[in-house]
Amino acid sequence: MKALEVKDLHKTYPQWRGESTKAVKGISFSVNEGEIVGFLGPNGAGKTTTIKCLCGLVEPTKGNISIFGIDAVNETRKAVSNTSAVLEGNRNIYWRLTTRENLEFFAGLQGRSGKEVGPEIERLLERFDLKEKEDTAARKLSRGMQQKLALSCALIRGTDFLLLDEPTLGLDVKTSKEMRRFVKRLTTEEGKTILLSSHDMNVVEDVCERVIIMNEGKILANDSVENLKDIFKINLYDFILEGEQELQKLKEKYDVNEIKYENGNTKLRVSLKDSESFYSLVNHLQEKDLRLKEVKNLDTQMEEIFMNVIERGR
């Protein structure tokens, strides 16, 4: 079953003066129940507008949105009552309330009583390592904890569909990894459906099954991470050569990404289309009497795919 279905969504922001801004230009996509989909795009791509349309915070100019089969454009309240959102990282929580009070309040907003959610609150406090801070005011928590609390508050609502906008923004490496693990478990263990928007490609690559890439109000790619990797495979290699070598001339013949000097060696990062060009480069280096210490085949990174998609879309 489709958890979310967006058809021909348009959003044009009218201006008091001057020309209106077309933020979303007829996009269509869907998210299946229990799926976790990444939403990528540079600033101004139309991601936030799309997410706000899904939450009912922005009125679409044209198009249909349905959340679990409910028309979210005309029956917004009914549709969004099964939706939780964590927008802009650690905001979305009441800074004067304690961790527990925040959780109780957000459960209450969904019409869930203290009795009903008591065990669930305990479980979330344990799961997000917030138990020790349950009586601490949210403003006194670290940023990572505030973000965990924001996510917990979204979860305590007990909705099936979650919109996460930059859930790892500003977190240190350890907390970011923890957060990714939590998010993954939400789909695998609890069957939640998640649409996750982030600028951090590693987060999207690590957590999402499928990626939607947007730019200038349009969807440029909508495929699984694996398929996108195949499509945009660029065979990136690192050649480590002994000594500091002058290799600038190689740029004329090969797609050299980077030449770097490290620990008395030269690192040459190059994209090679096929095995023929690979061997041609190896032969070339041998002809020049350069000692090859190591060759590493680098995995295609989400960041490169993203850049490629955006470039092609232009």
Next chain:
Amino acid sequence: MKEHIILYSVVKKYFIELKRYFLNTLMTMIGIFILFMLVFFGLRSFDAGTETLQGTIIGFAMWIFAVMAYSEMSWGLLQEARDGTLEQLYLTPSSFRRISAYRVLGSFIFQFVLFLAFLSIMMVVTGQYLRLNPGVVILVGLTLLSVYGIGYMMGGLSLVFKKVQAGNQILQFMFILFLVLPTITDHPIIYFVPISWGNFLINKMMVGGLTLLDFTLIEYGILLLNSFAYLIVGLIIFRVMEKIAKKRGLLGHY
């Protein structure tokens, strides 16, 4: 939908936040009380009559009540938007307007207790004793509906135009004018501006010793029409502004 749970959660949150900022609230109240004392003893030094002095006590208490009620609506909304929690209130099975109304209910309970406490302290300090008829709750409640209406109106405007703080401050002083209007004129304008007529009736009850049964249907009619007109217009304006904010993507952007 379990609306009563939403109501309970919103009111409970209001009181938790109040408790957390108790000292802040107390200091504000002391400041207001000092201001009242200056006004009251200033008037007394000019040989103002008992009715004027008692009217001042009620007017002052009503002004504080009105400003607090109004602020709860407009500043409360601004605060939510600034903190980034406004969006969350839109993601509930209940409507945002209803959640605001629940918060207003919480604030009304607190502010009414404060109103009575204030009146009592003022009476003891000034030696001017008013008649505290239980019916005053109904009159105060009805009178304040117009203030809540203005709160919705300004709250709605702040969703779209953001910088309405200056208007908020002007309105606080306008309330003083509205409250004293019945003492300086009997022009029909007092039927149309907010809180004037209500304050006039409250004065009749607390100074003149009237009860709810002593007012005529016309007097009640004017109060009801005035209060509900402001409330309904306020709600309509809020709804229109909310729609504009959603169209322009302004909801929650501060």
